[in-house]
Amino acid sequence: MKFDADKMTGYFGEYGGQYIPEILRPAITELEAEFKKAINDKSFLEEFNYVLKNFVGRPTPLLFAENATKALGGAQIYIKLEGLANTGAHKINNAIGQALLAKRMGKTRIIAETGAGQHGLATASACARLGLDCEIFMGEVDIARQRPNVYWMELFGAKVTAVTSGTKTLKDAVNEAFREWTARKSDTHYIIGSALGPCPYPDMVREFQRVIGREVKEQIFAYGNKLPDVLVACVGGGSNSIGFFADFLEEKEVRLIGVEAGGKGDNPGEHAARVAGKGADMGIVQGYKSLFLQDDSGQLTVTHSISAGLDYAGLGPELAYLAEEKRIEFAKAYDDEVLNAVKFFAKHEGIIPALESSHALAEVIKIAPKMAKDKVIVANMSGRGDKDIFITAHALGGDTWVQFLKEEVARYGNE
Amino acid sequence: MEMNKKLEQIKNKKISLMGHIVGGYPDVESSLKAAKGICRHADFIEVQFPFSDPSADGKVIEGASYKAIDAGFTVEDGFKIVKELSETTEAVVIIMTYANIVYKYGIERFVKKAKENGANAFIVPDLPYGSDEGLSETAEKYGIGVIQVISPGVGDDRIKMLGDKSYGVLYVTARRGITGGKTDIGAETEEWIATVKRNCSKPIALGFGIKSNSQVRALSGKTEIVVAGSYFVEKITSLSKGSDFEGELAKAAQELLS
Numbered sequence: 001m002k003f004d005a006d007k008m009t010g011y012f013g014e015y016g017g018q019y020i021p022e023i024l025r026p027a028i029t030e031l032e033a034e035f036k037k038a039i040n041d042k043s044f045l046e047e048f049n050y051v052l053k054n055f056v057g058r059p060t061p062l063l064f065a066e067n068a069t070k071a072l073g074g075a076q077i078y079i080k081l082e083g084l085a086n087t088g089a090h091k092i093n094n095a096i097g098q099a100l101l102a103k104r105m106g107k108t109r110i111i112a113e114t115g116a117g118q119h120g121l122a123t124a125s126a127c128a129r130l131g132l133d134c135e136i137f138m139g140e141v142d143i144a145r146q147r148p149n150v151y152w153m154e155l156f157g158a159k160v161t162a163v164t165s166g167t168k169t170l171k172d173a174v175n176e177a178f179r180e181w182t183a184r185k186s187d188t189h190y191i192i193g194s195a196l197g198p199c200p201y202p203d204m205v206r207e208f209q210r211v212i213g214r215e216v217k218e219q220i221f222a223y224g225n226k227l228p229d230v231l232v233a234c235v236g237g238g239s240n241s242i243g244f245f246a247d248f249l250e251e252k253e254v255r256l257i258g259v260e261a262g263g264k265g266d267n268p269g270e271h272a273a274r275v276a277g278k279g280a281d282m283g284i285v286q287g288y289k290s291l292f293l294q295d296d297s298g299q300l301t302v303t304h305s306i307s308a309g310l311d312y313a314g315l316g317p318e319l320a321y322l323a324e325e326k327r328i329e330f331a332k333a334y335d336d337e338v339l340n341a342v343k344f345f346a347k348h349e350g351i352i353p354a355l356e357s358s359h360a361l362a363e364v365i366k367i368a369p370k371m372a373k374d375k376v377i378v379a380n381m382s383g384r385g386d387k388d389i390f391i392t393a394h395a396l397g398g399d400t401w402v403q404f405l406k407e408e409v410a411r412y413g414n415e
Numbered sequence: 416m417e418m419n420k421k422l423e424q425i426k427n428k429k430i431s432l433m434g435h436i437v438g439g440y441p442d443v444e445s446s447l448k449a450a451k452g453i454c455r456h457a458d459f460i461e462v463q464f465p466f467s468d469p470s471a472d473g474k475v476i477e478g479a480s481y482k483a484i485d486a487g488f489t490v491e492d493g494f495k496i497v498k499e500l501s502e503t504t505e506a507v508v509i510i511m512t513y514a515n516i517v518y519k520y521g522i523e524r525f526v527k528k529a530k531e532n533g534a535n536a537f538i539v540p541d542l543p544y545g546s547d548e549g550l551s552e553t554a555e556k557y558g559i560g561v562i563q564v565i566s567p568g569v570g571d572d573r574i575k576m577l578g579d580k581s582y583g584v585l586y587v588t589a590r591r592g593i594t595g596g597k598t599d600i601g602a603e604t605e606e607w608i609a610t611v612k613r614n615c616s617k618p619i620a621l622g623f624g625i626k627s628n629s630q631v632r633a634l635s636g637k638t639e640i641v642v643a644g645s646y647f648v649e650k651i652t653s654l655s656k657g658s659d660f661e662g663e664l665a666k667a668a669q670e671l672l673s
């Protein structure tokens with residue numbers, strides 16, 4: 001369904017809204033008005049598409065994963081290689097869209113939160129490309145586990161600020177970015193990296209990510225297929241999934257599956273599965289109403305995932321609504337299943353999916369064998385896994401990797 | 416004390432104090448004693464019910480909130496503090512918290528419980544007027560209300576509207592940003608106060624970065640109420656277990672007004 005900006009309410013059923021302190025109202029009102037104008041403005045869209053083509057590298061390929069299909073012996077598996085976009089994930093689509101919008105509003109400075117570092121990286125890259133100052137807020141825990149991205153962000157000229165409050169992960173980085181935004185004058189735009197936050201963010205992020213599904217539709221037809229039977233995407237806040245699903249929401253015969261972080265187990269604190277797991281309830285946090293993992297008093301609970309990008313207590317409001325409507329089914333993948341999926345698809349297809357995306361691929365491994373051979377599954381590989389080398393090489397490479405790191409440190413010692 | 420009665424009482428006062436503490440920090444008992452001490456000199460007391468993600472607060476109050484939650488703070492503890500303060504002090508007791516704490520408890524249930532325990536007003540920055548889940552309407556039904564918060568950059572029309580809707584007083588932040596930090600009371604602040612005054616006839620409570628008696632003196636006669644939060648929380652942090660929280664905080668409040 002085409003998006004009608006004039007009818008945007010910020011609500012998806014009961015979910016969404018604009019729960020913001022007064023101090024943010026001028027900035028959010030300005031953003032809302034500008035987004036409504038821009039998304040219907042031909043010249044803005046032309047510029048956006050130009051950058052997507054010539055800088056991001058769109059369209060990203062749709063791979064027919066023939067070897068994996070054979071190995072699993074069921075449905076035909078296609079993988080949208082979104083991770084081949086510049087900076088390695090779908091995050092760049094939204095970062096470019098919002099950075100262009102910020103320029104239109106005359107902003108000179110961008111702030112953003114990041115979990116896995118992919119959104120921070122995309123934002124830093126967009127800012128370098130478009131000539132904007134950039135500061136990225138990142139939890140201390142995430143800095144430690146996604147170090148390569150910190151280095152690249154700094155190379156792009158961004159300032160990376162460590163967030164040491166709360167759980168020191170994604171949600172705390174969001175809080176810190178909001179704090180910074182309230183303190184700044186009108187020169188700053190906050191690029192939220194997922195389909196969450198107060199209106200207009202969920203709508204805006206979906207519109208900038210919609211290109212993923214739009215391309216898939218063309219590409220799957222170009223392979224000579226009809227509509228796919230199943231689409232699978234991982235769900236953190238929900239930006240890659242909603243962008244992937246958006247153009248298929250009306251095609252009721254297409255099953256849509258969102259995969260959440262099953263983490264280490266089903267107890268509170270061990271996972272980040274808001275729909276497919278236990279411990280989430282309706283709440284109002286970080287500007288929107290949705291499902292949040294929380295305790296009986298309304299305090300957000302600690303989350304865990306092997307992937308920094310899915311390790312978030314809240315769920316984008318549109319996803320929560322579509323879960324309630326049963327339009328999107330939710331599943332979860334445990335950490336070990338995720339690592340197994342990385343291994344499986346690397347070996348069979350020569351791709352290195354990000355740990356986040358590997359949640360979707362783990363679900364494919366589960367469902368494909370049970371489906372008939374003429375059925376088609378498309379999974380979104382939202383990112384590539386280069387950034388995860390310190391996690392995957394440690395988990396899968398074992399002693400040789402640790403030995404290498406020790407030797408590397410020793411080499412530095414001799415310099 | 417009831418809001419309107421208090422406003423009548425402070426009419427001729429040069430400046431009144433609104434103190435702010437974090438409930439349950441460092442523990443329920445000490446936070447209550449600290450608040451009692453502040454109330455010897457303050458006409459209003461804000462009891463913050465801590466939240467895991469206090470995105471409008473700076474390091475000091477944020478840190479205190481985490482400690483209170485880690486120490487096991489519950490909403491019921493908050494009501495206990497409120498009850499004791501409303502029964503033993505002359506201050507208007509205000510509950511300050513974030514949307515999710517009220518929402519999870521249930522709006523009506525929260526308001527009813529607050530009223531029963533003697534609270535007179537609420538401040539919930541992320542339940543803005545117009546999308547407050549019925550908080551102000553419900554509070555009104557119970558004979559209490561919501562104090563609206565405004566900050567520099569908000570337009571005149573919105574100041575008028577929020578001033579009109581706000582319960583008793585209008586909470587005005589002295590500058591942009593979050594709690595804590597420092598605020599210089601200068602020409603810019605005075606201009607901002609004048610803008611608010613032009614659009615709102617209610618008494619205003621000016622807060623954010625109020626930490627010294629010189630600031631309070633500079634504001635005397637310009638704003639009816641000053642709010643101090645991080646100042647008191649820092650004081651509480653400096654005290655060791657078993658200190659005389661009540662006496663020390665009374666002294667801190669007195670110093671601010673001296």
Ligand SMILES: Cc1ncc(COP(=O)(O)O)c(C=O)c1O
Nearest residue numbers: 118236237238239240309356383
């Ligand atoms: C590669 C990748 N996929 C997925 C996500 C999850 O976010 P979302 O649900 O918004 O797509 C992230 C977040 O950092 C990511 O880096």
